[in-house]
Amino acid sequence: MARTVEMRLVELMSLKQDVANVIEHLGKKGVFQFQQTKNSSSNSNTANQKYENIDKKFFDELDSSRVFLKLDDLNEDEILENRACDADRDEAGKLLANVSSLKERYEQITENNKKISDAYREASAFSNLQVSFDQLEHLSFLSMRIGKLPATNIGQLKEALGSSVIIVPLGENSSSILAATSKKGRFAMDTELKKAGFVELNVPKDFKGVPENALEGLRLSLEQNNKQIDDINEEIKNFADTHKELLFKLLKKFSIASQITDVQNSLESTSLVYRLTGWIPASESQQFMKEIDELTEGRTAIREYLPSEVSSVINGQEKVPVKLKHGPLIKSFERMIFSYGSPLYRSIDPTPFVAVFFTILFGIMFGDCGQGLVFLILGILMALKVIKVGGWNKFAPVFMSIGVSSSIMGLITGEFFATEKLLEPFALWVTGLFGTPHAPIVKMMPSSDPNSIKVIFGIFGVTIALGFVINSIGLVVNLINKIRQKKWGSAFFGKTGLAGLLFFWYVVFFGIRLGFFSGSPMMFDWIFIGITLFFASFGEPFERLLDGERPVLENGFGSMVIGGVVELIEVISTYLSSSISFVRVGAFALAHAVLGFIIHLMANMVGPVGGILVYIVGNAIVVVLEGMIVAIQVIRLQYYEFFSKFFGETGTEFKPFKFHYGK
Numbered sequence: 001m002a003r004t005v006e007m008r009l010v011e012l013m014s015l016k017q018d019v020a021n022v023i024e025h026l027g028k029k030g031v032f033q034f035q036q037t038k039n040s041s042s043n044s045n046t047a048n049q050k051y052e053n054i055d056k057k058f059f060d061e062l063d064s065s066r067v068f069l070k071l072d073d074l075n076e077d078e079i080l081e082n083r084a085c086d087a088d089r090d091e092a093g094k095l096l097a098n099v100s101s102l103k104e105r106y107e108q109i110t111e112n113n114k115k116i117s118d119a120y121r122e123a124s125a126f127s128n129l130q131v132s133f134d135q136l137e138h139l140s141f142l143s144m145r146i147g148k149l150p151a152t153n154i155g156q157l158k159e160a161l162g163s164s165v166i167i168v169p170l171g172e173n174s175s176s177i178l179a180a181t182s183k184k185g186r187f188a189m190d191t192e193l194k195k196a197g198f199v200e201l202n203v204p205k206d207f208k209g210v211p212e213n214a215l216e217g218l219r220l221s222l223e224q225n226n227k228q229i230d231d232i233n234e235e236i237k238n239f240a241d242t243h244k245e246l247l248f249k250l251l252k253k254f255s256i257a258s259q260i261t262d263v264q265n266s267l268e269s270t271s272l273v274y275r276l277t278g279w280i281p282a283s284e285s286q287q288f289m290k291e292i293d294e295l296t297e298g299r300t301a302i303r304e305y306l307p308s309e310v311s312s313v314i315n316g317q318e319k320v321p322v323k324l325k326h327g328p329l330i331k332s333f334e335r336m337i338f339s340y341g342s343p344l345y346r347s348i349d350p351t352p353f354v355a356v357f358f359t360i361l362f363g364i365m366f367g368d369c370g371q372g373l374v375f376l377i378l379g380i381l382m383a384l385k386v387i388k389v390g391g392w393n394k395f396a397p398v399f400m401s402i403g404v405s406s407s408i409m410g411l412i413t414g415e416f417f418a419t420e421k422l423l424e425p426f427a428l429w430v431t432g433l434f435g436t437p438h439a440p441i442v443k444m445m446p447s448s449d450p451n452s453i454k455v456i457f458g459i460f461g462v463t464i465a466l467g468f469v470i471n472s473i474g475l476v477v478n479l480i481n482k483i484r485q486k487k488w489g490s491a492f493f494g495k496t497g498l499a500g501l502l503f504f505w506y507v508v509f510f511g512i513r514l515g516f517f518s519g520s521p522m523m524f525d526w527i528f529i530g531i532t533l534f535f536a537s538f539g540e541p542f543e544r545l546l547d548g549e550r551p552v553l554e555n556g557f558g559s560m561v562i563g564g565v566v567e568l569i570e571v572i573s574t575y576l577s578s579s580i581s582f583v584r585v586g587a588f589a590l591a592h593a594v595l596g597f598i599i600h601l602m603a604n605m606v607g608p609v610g611g612i613l614v615y616i617v618g619n620a621i622v623v624v625l626e627g628m629i630v631a632i633q634v635i636r637l638q639y640y641e642f643f644s645k646f647f648g649e650t651g652t653e654f655k656p657f658k659f660h661y662g663k
Helices: 015-029 052-069 086-125 133-139 151-164 183-195 210-268 283-295 334-338 349-367 370-382 390-413 423-433 452-484 487-493 497-518 522-535 540-546 558-578 583-605 605-645
Strands: 008-013 142-148 166-169 176-182 273-281 301-305
Touching: 008 015, 015 086, 015 210, 015 273, 015 283, 052 086, 052 210, 052 558, 086 166, 086 210, 133 334, 151 176, 151 183, 166 210, 176 183, 176 558, 273 283, 334 349, 349 390, 349 452, 349 583, 370 390, 370 605, 390 497, 423 540, 452 487, 452 497, 452 558, 452 605, 487 497, 487 540, 497 522, 497 558, 522 558, 540 558, 583 605
Parallel strands: none
Antiparallel strands: 008 273, 008 301, 142 176, 166 176
């Protein structure tokens, strides 16, 4: 049976001048998991050197520029790029300066636009108000002044007032202006107007509303400002298009450089030497050490340790990280393992079993050839990246597997998109090879045939038998793992040890013998069942005895008896429920057939055109909703009926150091 990948602990003593190159190599190689990510003063023989992470600041500023330029963020997770150097910092500085200039102009123009828009909107609101112009000062939130000043002073006035006051030329005469500001800014405006030689025009006392030339001036200023906004937006877009590749390249470089600095600051170090320790697959260690030696020209001291030589592993303070090695198909099922927990180091790798069980169980519960082909095609398109669904693309082989198994089950049951007609020729040909032709091969859809009850019970029998196989493999995996770990007590005693396994097997075969071979119970049967049940239920003291733990009766004889009785009930109920639980597989298979029958019945009731629509909508609902329900049920069966047999203790997943964008 396949086991987890062998690991080695590697210690690197790297000079200060080489450490950044070493860390960069580790991140790109992606086979080294740091034994420690942080060091406190208690486990460091010297004070660690800390460096300001200036590259993180560059990254943040570049990312802020990306947002301003309205560029979508990078979709990448792992990145392969060289870290930023001084030339990259110079280039980034120039790019940031250009973006900053654009941003400053954009903010100035948009702020001015807001003020002009507010002024025009308020002036327009009072344009038809039958109140004298000089009285608007008491009604409006806007303070306006209309008058003249020397044309040569307009530039000086704009500079003095800044963006807080709007200066609008009136008519063709550039010396006539409208000055407008908020109420709170009117005193500053009047002061600067007076300095610039402003002479206010007297609007006739009987003039009502706002002068037309003032409104027209505001409108023209607003149009000009809107054009400026369009121009600056176009300039920003052109800048983004021409600098997009450079910006993303720099973002990657500074992301890597930032992560290198963070790692370097976390390492044990002296003024000249850094210490890096971490786990690496044994198959990679020789090549890895050769590459480090070449990279640093022999300046790095390297030591390799077996897990059995690492003190933190020996005393139980650290677990050796677990890596699984599979091809693309089996690898796509790994997350089902790690979502439950990591296997222990050097234990049996359960992933191949999970891949087989998941595929078979899903196919039985979702048996429709047409709907299975949908999953198969979807998986192929995901594998080819024609369909991109984020992190789900790595599960493309899973979709292809369940598509194949569902299609095979559909061929057996004769279902093709909820109808039995299309596959009848195939069923007649296959059954004709073995006797009288009939279709389908196995009748799942509801019918008046009296043999259908036998078929239903036959399906339940098959699924319970499949459950027996899955439960048994889980127990065998646990037994082998315990023996390899030299945990002899739990290997031979307890409900998941050899005693529980023999009890389970003997009871099942005892029942088969009585039910199908007209046998009768014998004294040996009851003795064997009694002995195995006793050691499965009252196994704790025997476990302690075999493992050398003392005292054997940890909490006394009375506690042992009570615990054993409770465990006896649990052993019987657990094995009974673990077997009966697989009845749901047959129940879902029948439910799937019933749903197909309902779709077929409804389609026949509404005529040809409506029937096509019913078939399309009905099958779509079944594929999406029932597909999810079946997947959840299969995962549940794996977790509770398979994993629970050997996942008594979990390990640590191997997560090598890699560069991730944006960290």
